[in-house]
Amino acid sequence: MMKMQIANEADRKESQNRERRRQCELERRSRIFNARNRKIGVDVPFLERQIGEKRAERDEQNRRDLAFATQMIKDSNLAVVLEAREKEERRRIGLEIDAYRQSYQRPEDRREFDLNDPDVLKKQLPPRATDGPPVGMSSAQKFEGEDLEFEERRKVMAAQKNSWLEQQVQERMAAEDERKKAEAAYMMAIKARDARASELDKLERECRYRLGQANLRYNEALATEKKQMDQVFKEQEEADNTAEMYNNLTSDMLTENPDVAKSALGKNRAIGFMYKGMNQEELKKFYAAQKEQMIASKAKREAADKMEAEWQALAKSIQREVARQDIADQRKRREIARQLMEENQLLALQQKEKEKYYRDVVNNNTPTDEYYAQFNTTTR
Template structure:
């Protein structure tokens, strides 16, 4: 304890100032070293308001879900008929939402992207480049030259900034809630109109089915009458055909033994097999001459194919030799390329080894001790 009886007014003021700074520092440590306060803030009224809005929104969503459940149970048959169309519409809307997010809500376009940037630390420069680095201020943990005298002004600016952020978030949330409610109302109206149209279509379908049933009955009666008439016509035609067949059989070439009956309509030299009685001498001589011509043609064709095979075999052997020479050339170039790569890798290995020895022997000689790390995270400054 200080002996205030032996102290002057100036000493008391200095002691009070030190005590005040010490108390502020302790309070600041509680705020900064408390993760909940540092991350979430202490605006309990805004948090309570947000929680109430969330409960209200959840209650509204439950009420809407209950209403949809009742409507779904009431119009179950109609919903089954229109379920496919609704799924396609929802898929299209979701696709449009995803396209909008992809094109207009990219992560790099957000206001706080710099806080969530995965490459943030890669983009940073070292904390201290030299002793007279202008970035090494009071709060840099690199140089310690006194207290932060502008803390009150900074606290005020930070509080105003936090308040402005919260107001902006509230306005954005209210606007989003209004848009969501308007969209829900429009969707409800569209669902009711769709259901009404489905009922009208069902009534029209029943009327059409009745008319179709009457028309079907009339058509079946007319079809039965037509079928009976066709049966009578078929019986009459069958009787006439039988009479004609008997007459044709009696007057046919088979019964009359006509010698020209073996001639075919497919050609003057064609004959009908089951009516043909054999060839004459001229026809047999003509057939023999045709056979001899076919034998000569077959022999010439075989000789031509044999000569063509020999030429193709010679060409194939030449191509194989060319391919073998090309393969040898490719292998030679491949070996030269591998030798060059091995030489380059060896040179790179020597260079990396020299660089590593330079770092270990020249650059990394001054290793930090435990006392260097113990001096951090002991104060809020």
């Protein structure tokens, strides 16, 4: 019969201690044999110098970022100011346009306002308001073919026809009076011409009588008769010339009498073939109105030119400011690129010096396999 050995308390404690020491050895071995956690041969001054360079590089980057942010704030403020000016100018122009529309382009002044009037139904009367007794809303208000305003329209048409007839009668009477006056003037001219012809005929008969008397006394007064005949012809020619000049000078054609051009149809109307032009007062009014129109057109043109010039000046100033900012940004970018290139060259030189230092100073003693064989044999 086999005898089983039973572990006592001391054995259990010893077993626990051994297990604990074994676990500690495994943990220690994992820490010591891990190359990432093991630090051998660290160059502290080089690390401090590298930390200082990183810190300086970070400070320089912060300074550049601050400079860029400051410049961006300035550019943003300038853009905000220019945008505010443009908005203010557009707002002012909009206010002027609205004021002009409210003063001169009101909706109720339009020709088609009756088509767009929102109160047109309120202003309309019922279709059967004046055609007998009123009917209910559910009743038929108007039938196809009805003419509810026939009587009123017939009265208006009759009154309009009567007014047209009276106007035609007045025009005919005025034309007839004008014709009678013209005929009377023509008859007076004919009578004056006949009277003048009778007078000339009378003078001619008298001259002939005198000539006959002179012929009878030819032998006695030939020289006197000839002198008298010359005197009579001269007087007759002078009288004819004087009468002709007087008639021409006193005619309506040379005197340009504006009264003959007045029409009986109205004070502002004139007879075309007798119209001689405007008088001095009418010419003054015409020239004054023309001058006012020229002044208004010139002012309007100057205002438009001024507004266009202001817009052009504002656009040019904005373009100049944008071009200046672009040039400044390009200059800054070139300067930053140059600085980055110099820093990169300096870093490349430092990297080369660092590699040379590692190659010539740090890594000049290459260990052999025998050197590595003495390590990692135990944790103690």
